[in-house]
Structure formats: C-alpha cells, structure tokens
Amino acid sequence: MLGLNFSSIFKKGGGSQLIGLDIGSYWVKVLELDLTRTDREVKGLVKKELPPEMRQGERDPKAVAEVIKACLTEGSISAKDVVIMVSGPQVFIRRITMPPMPQEELAEVIPFEATKHVSFSVEQLALDYIIVGEKEVDGVKNQDILLVAIPKDVVEQQKSIVRAAGLRPVAVTVAPMVLWKTLQLGTQKPEEKVVAMLDIGCERTTIALLNNRLLEFTRTIKVSGDEVTRSIMAVPLVKGGGEGSLRTLTYKEAEDIKQEYGFPSSTETGTTREGISLNQLSILMRPVLEKLLDEVRTSFNFYVAEFHIPRVDKIIMSGGGATLKGLREFLASELGIEVELANPFQGVEFAGGISKDDIVDIAPAFVMPFGLASWEKGDLSLLRKKAKKKDLSPAMTLIAPAGLAILLVFYLYWTTSSELANLRAELDKKVKELKSLSAISAAAITLSKKKREMQAELDSFPHALKESIDSARVLEEIRLSIPDNTRLEQIDVVHKRRKAGKKIIDIWGTAFFLDERGPSMSNFMAALEESPIFDDVRMILVEEDKSYTVNGLKFQLSCQYNPLVP
Known part of the structure; x- marks a missing residue:
C-alpha cells in the first residue's frame, strides 16, 4: 500500500482539480492534479492493494467503491470530478478512413461505420472518435479517424463504481489513449520518431506504437506481472528440516521475491531468504518473459511491415510490471532497442514542495492515473454526448432529413465504389496468378499424388521410428x-x-x-x-x-x- 498526501498550503490560487482513477485487477491507484496552471501540480497520489477475494471473477461494485473511498481519505483528496478508463478484450480500436464531410454529419455516420466491425448494435455501443489527419485514397484526401467503441454496459459498470465512491465521472477513456496522452505531455527527441509504449499490468500488457506522436497501432496481450509471480510459486519448499512436510510459496511470498530480486542475470549467484537459488529463480521466470518478448517482437514486426516503418526507435515501459529488476536490460538486449522506464512527472510541480526523487521508483506505475487526470476537453471520451441540434425554421426542418438522406446515399456510394474497386483489383491479381500457375498445375498434381503415396508408406512404420x-x-x-x-x-x-x-x-x-x-x-x-x-x-x-x-x-x-x- 502506498499513500502520499501533499499539503496544499503552497497552492497558488484556486481552480478546478481532476482525479485520475485506475482500477486494476490488483491495485487501485488515484492521482489528483490541479489543472489551473500551465504546469500541472500533483496534489496527492495513493496506491492501495485490493483484497485477495476481489482479484478474481466478478467484483462487488460496493466493495471496490469502499477501497476507492479509503484511497481518497488516505490521500486527503478532496476533488470530485474523476476520469476513468476501461480495458480488456471488449475494447475496440480501429483506424478508419471516411470521405470529407462536416463534423455534424460525420457524427451521424460514424456509429453506423462502427457496427461494421463489432457484433453490437448502435444502441449497445459507447463510442467516440478522433480525427488524426488526412489520408489520400485514389487521389482524394479523406479523413483519417481513430475510432474507439465498447459495450455500454461495461462503461455503466465503471460509472456505478465511482459514483458509489462519491465521485463524478466526467470522462471514460481506454488504456492506449491514456498512453498516447502521457507521451504527448512528455519530451521526445527528434530522432525518436517511432516510440513503443509498453504498459505491463497485473492482468495484461498494452502495446501502443506511435509515429511522430501519432497513435498508429495498439494491441493487448495476456502476458502480465501476475503470470511472472505465479511462475515463482512453482518452487517446492520444505517446511523446517529433516522430514518436514512440503509446501509451496504463497502469492504474497512470490510477489515479495519478485520485487526484491527481480529477474536475475545468468551471472548472478546466491540464494533468496527462502533458499531459492537466483539461477533457479531466473529459470522459472524466463519462460514468461520470453513469451512477453515474443509477443512484443511479433507486434513490432507486424507494425513495421504493415505501416512501412523502417524500425521502432525506442520503448518506454510503464505499469507496475515495468519496474521488475532486469526486465529493461533483458528487452533491450534481445530486441536491440533502447528501453527506458516512463516518468510522467517530468516538468510537473508538487504541492508542498515534495521532491520528485521521493517518488521516482513508483513513477512508471502512475502513468495511467496521471494520464487520466490530465484529460482535457476535446480528448476522447466514451461519455461524449451527441451535440444538440440547433433550432431550425420550418423550411429547414424539411430540408434537414433530406440532407441527411443525401449524405447517407453519398456515403454508401463512396464505400460501395471503394469496395468494388478493391474487388476488381483483387480479381485481376488472381487471374494473373492463375495464368502463371496453369503451366505447372500438371506437375503439382503429380507431386501431390507422389506425396500421398510416400505418406501412406510412412504411416506403415511404427510411430516411434518416425521421431528423429x-x-x-x-x-x-x-x-x-x-x-x-x-x-x-x-x-x-x-x-x-x-x-x-x-x-x-x-x-x-x-x-x-x-x-x-x-x-x-x-x-x-x-x-x-x-x-x-x-x-x-x-x-x-x-x-x-x-x-x-x-x-x-x-x-x-x-x-x-x-x-x-x-
């Protein structure tokens, strides 16, 4: 448990404050920012562990709300407006291209575009989007849009929790957008064009790839800090000496070992207090970290090929799992890329004159709550309400539906034309491939027949003889x-x-x-x-x-x- 309360005695003037609330599977993290000045001021931050019974399966919203209340009390956090996030496999993020149109009309069309990609109706979705630039298609400059959607019931569940804690949700966003926000607030060297943000949580890891500060690719993988901890629990221990009974490590014991010793290198010697050799500790943890490495490498390779990027220049790690000793060096060595720990508090003031050095060790774990508390009007929010229509004259009242109908017809024509053009190009490509293959089709049939004969002959041998x-x-x-x-x-x-x-x-x-x-x-x-x-x-x-x-x-x-x- 962590609780830091920064006195507001040195606060310069009044104004609005905003809370960033990260409800994880193991921790609840709260951070309050004073948003009245250009330089953000941290008023307080609290990190509180969830009870074991609340880390698995369905959670009691009231019980989670009580943990949040305890955080607010412990940190003397008085603000009421809060920004929260949702994460997991139900979050849908997609880059889409739309034809040029006014913002009001785009807002009408986007929900229908979203239903093409998810198995939910418009009424069941909470969604928002950001126009990130322009993309030329067939000589026409279209709008390049980042679309985010999630089932409304997931959002409503999170809102009910924070309301039960006495807070007012003003925005709901998603993890990749928070990482993007945090990077925008930080500093970046000109040569670091492509940056990968790697947020390692207790339950999952989020990968966000940004090119020139623009979010281009996101992925969530099921490799986490929890999996690393559980790998350590496989160690068999003996109670006492002699003929004592066998036991395994508890989750807390394994977590404490992970935090103290990290991922030992192959050259480290010695043992833990429990008698586990550091060499064995490395062996137990390596399969999980190798899996993380493989997933990161696969994501990078896909991104480089799909977006025609020469390389990923840098990795910034955040989340509680990022502080694992030895992990940064392991990834840097295996990937050949510079890896650093995130520090969202660069250029940030602290109420009460608290030194940044006092929180440097926990800085990566507070990237999410800091990014949430830095939310501004215009940033993505799944609570976004459709703009109210202006009062129209009777004539305009008749014209408006007709205009929307024309817009929808144009949109359908544009999407259909694009799809037809793609299909024609694909058909031409397949015809050419078929012609090139026709000359060797007879030989392929002969080889296929020979393969079946050889396989039948191989199957006649005992299975054990076939293993080399x-x-x-x-x-x-x-x-x-x-x-x-x-x-x-x-x-x-x-x-x-x-x-x-x-x-x-x-x-x-x-x-x-x-x-x-x-x-x-x-x-x-x-x-x-x-x-x-x-x-x-x-x-x-x-x-x-x-x-x-x-x-x-x-x-x-x-x-x-x-x-x-x-």
Whole structure:
C-alpha cells in the first residue's frame, strides 16, 4: 500500500482539480492534479492493494467503491470530478478512413461505420472518435479517424463504481489513449520518431506504437506481472528440516521475491531468504518473459511491415510490471532497442514542495492515473454526448432529413465504389496468378499424388521410428542431471505441444523426502537447462505423494529438445 498526501498550503490560487482513477485487477491507484496552471501540480497520489477475494471473477461494485473511498481519505483528496478508463478484450480500436464531410454529419455516420466491425448494435455501443489527419485514397484526401467503441454496459459498470465512491465521472477513456496522452505531455527527441509504449499490468500488457506522436497501432496481450509471480510459486519448499512436510510459496511470498530480486542475470549467484537459488529463480521466470518478448517482437514486426516503418526507435515501459529488476536490460538486449522506464512527472510541480526523487521508483506505475487526470476537453471520451441540434425554421426542418438522406446515399456510394474497386483489383491479381500457375498445375498434381503415396508408406512404420530423437543422448543427459534422491518414472515425446517445429519432452518422476529435496529439484532443472540438447525447462506439475513409505514429491518437467546440437 502506498499513500502520499501533499499539503496544499503552497497552492497558488484556486481552480478546478481532476482525479485520475485506475482500477486494476490488483491495485487501485488515484492521482489528483490541479489543472489551473500551465504546469500541472500533483496534489496527492495513493496506491492501495485490493483484497485477495476481489482479484478474481466478478467484483462487488460496493466493495471496490469502499477501497476507492479509503484511497481518497488516505490521500486527503478532496476533488470530485474523476476520469476513468476501461480495458480488456471488449475494447475496440480501429483506424478508419471516411470521405470529407462536416463534423455534424460525420457524427451521424460514424456509429453506423462502427457496427461494421463489432457484433453490437448502435444502441449497445459507447463510442467516440478522433480525427488524426488526412489520408489520400485514389487521389482524394479523406479523413483519417481513430475510432474507439465498447459495450455500454461495461462503461455503466465503471460509472456505478465511482459514483458509489462519491465521485463524478466526467470522462471514460481506454488504456492506449491514456498512453498516447502521457507521451504527448512528455519530451521526445527528434530522432525518436517511432516510440513503443509498453504498459505491463497485473492482468495484461498494452502495446501502443506511435509515429511522430501519432497513435498508429495498439494491441493487448495476456502476458502480465501476475503470470511472472505465479511462475515463482512453482518452487517446492520444505517446511523446517529433516522430514518436514512440503509446501509451496504463497502469492504474497512470490510477489515479495519478485520485487526484491527481480529477474536475475545468468551471472548472478546466491540464494533468496527462502533458499531459492537466483539461477533457479531466473529459470522459472524466463519462460514468461520470453513469451512477453515474443509477443512484443511479433507486434513490432507486424507494425513495421504493415505501416512501412523502417524500425521502432525506442520503448518506454510503464505499469507496475515495468519496474521488475532486469526486465529493461533483458528487452533491450534481445530486441536491440533502447528501453527506458516512463516518468510522467517530468516538468510537473508538487504541492508542498515534495521532491520528485521521493517518488521516482513508483513513477512508471502512475502513468495511467496521471494520464487520466490530465484529460482535457476535446480528448476522447466514451461519455461524449451527441451535440444538440440547433433550432431550425420550418423550411429547414424539411430540408434537414433530406440532407441527411443525401449524405447517407453519398456515403454508401463512396464505400460501395471503394469496395468494388478493391474487388476488381483483387480479381485481376488472381487471374494473373492463375495464368502463371496453369503451366505447372500438371506437375503439382503429380507431386501431390507422389506425396500421398510416400505418406501412406510412412504411416506403415511404427510411430516411434518416425521421431528423429537421439534416445541414447537424451537418456545420457538426463542421467547426468538427475539428483541421487530422484527416481525417473517416464519420458514422453509430446506431439501436441510442438513449439516452432521443435519437439517437447516431458520428464516424470518422484523426488524422495530428504533435507535437500526442494533444492535438488531446482538443481535438476538448472542442470537440464545447461544441457546442450535441452531448452525452456518448465515445471508443469508438482504435488506431494504419500503412497510411499517415505513421502515423495511427484513432478512433471517439460523441456524443448534441440536435435541439431553436435
């Protein structure tokens, strides 16, 4: 729990204040800004942990509201106007192109455009949009629009929570837009044209790619700080010494270890207070961080290819997960890109003369609430109400529906014409491809027939003979790695979990109850990881087995087989 209350005794004049409220899956974070001056002034910020029963499944809105109230009290936050955000798979963000038209008419057409991309009716959607520029299509300059939509019931649920806490929601936005806002408020070097913002939360990670400060691509991935913590919980520990019973780490213990030791490098030595070697800690965390790396790399590759960008120049990490020790260096080394931690408080004043150095460690975690509290009129909001129509004369009352009808006809004509042009171009392309393929079609048929014959012949052999695995080498490497107190029971080649064409080997066994049983499992995993033919060693299953006269620890390990190693 974090609570910082900055006295307003040094506040210069009065004015409006705005609260940025980030309701996460593990934390509630609140930040109050004084918006009366050009230089924003932070009046208070609070970070409070949600109780364990509120981190999973459906939440009681009243219970969440009580946590928010506690934050407001703890931080002596008096403002009532709040900006909140929604996140998750139900958030729809899309760049679209629309023909030139007046703003009032565009507002009428946009909802119908949104229904093309989501399975909700206009009445079920909360949406807003921002015109980010112009895009030339077939010689015509069209409007380049960033459209955001989400089911209304999701927005209403968030609004009900903050109202129960005694606050007034003035805007609802989405995570990528908040990241974009924060970057706009910060400083950026001219050579850093393409910046990736990586917000690592407890439940998900948001990727936002911006080119010259313009949001171009967003993606949400299910790799999070929670997954890193749970990977550490796989460590088996022994209570006390001798023949004590087995236990695993609690979530809090694993979280504390993660915060204190981070992601150790391969050269670090030593153990945690619980007796876990830093080498083992690195092995346990690496699969999750490798998955994060793969998702980031995939997103970058897609963006570079789709938007014709030479490269991503820089990564800015935010969120609670961004502060994991060693993560910044890991990503920078693997991606070959500069990585820095976000600091939204650059150029920001603090009431009471509090030094920025006092909050430097928590700055990345407050990017979202800071961006929310910096919301301004004109920024995207899913609470945006349709502008009221001006009073019209009787003649204009008759003309207005006709004008809207003409507009819709023009819009339909424009979209249909564009679609027809695309279809014609695609058809011409396919015809050319078909002509080029006709010359080799006979050979392809012959090869296909030959392939079926060879496959039938291959299927006649026993399955085990078809796997190109050096069984003797595998058994020898396992023999050299396995501890003395561990009995090997089964080795499987898992066909359903193939990874990038590589085979996965599962190792089943039981470690018997000795003082060093828990550490011996760590050493076994570390030895397999160091073997030249195994990679990505993971603990799949660990449970106590009392079926023997001496208690045992039944386990299942999974590792990737590298057959090309000499």
